[in-house]
Amino acid sequence: MTITEKYINKILPYLDNDIETEKINGLISYKFACPFCHIYSDSEDSRKNKCASLTPIQGSYDYKFICMRSRSNECRRIYGGRSFHNFLAMYNPALFRQYKKELATL
Ligand SMILES: [Zn+2]
Numbered sequence: 643m644t645i646t647e648k649y650i651n652k653i654l655p656y657l658d659n660d661i662e663t664e665k666i667n668g669l670i671s672y673k674f675a676c677p678f679c680h681i682y683s684d685s686e687d688s689r690k691n692k693c694a695s696l697t698p699i700q701g702s703y704d705y706k707f708i709c710m711r712s713r714s715n716e717c718r719r720i721y722g723g724r725s726f727h728n729f730l731a732m733y734n735p736a737l738f739r740q741y742k743k744e745l746a747t748l
Pocket of ligand 1 (some may be wrong): 709
């Protein structure tokens, strides 16, 4: 397991209690309700809509965060999505600091 995968597993429980997974290019992609823009939805159904995903970037062990709804500044699709690095820094700064520390010890 890569450090990125390890931290994805750490962050998943915070994101949604019902995460959908899908295999893409032999790696797992995770789908969940967007933690940034679900609050802007009017109906329960659309709040639960799994519009966001952490998806493996082809040809690497890196992941990117994409929100199909893209309703907030944090999840707006710029340059085709955010890196996991960037996503973690925004969503959980405490966990991000651990992640950076662990990457630095490689
Ligand atoms: Zn969103």
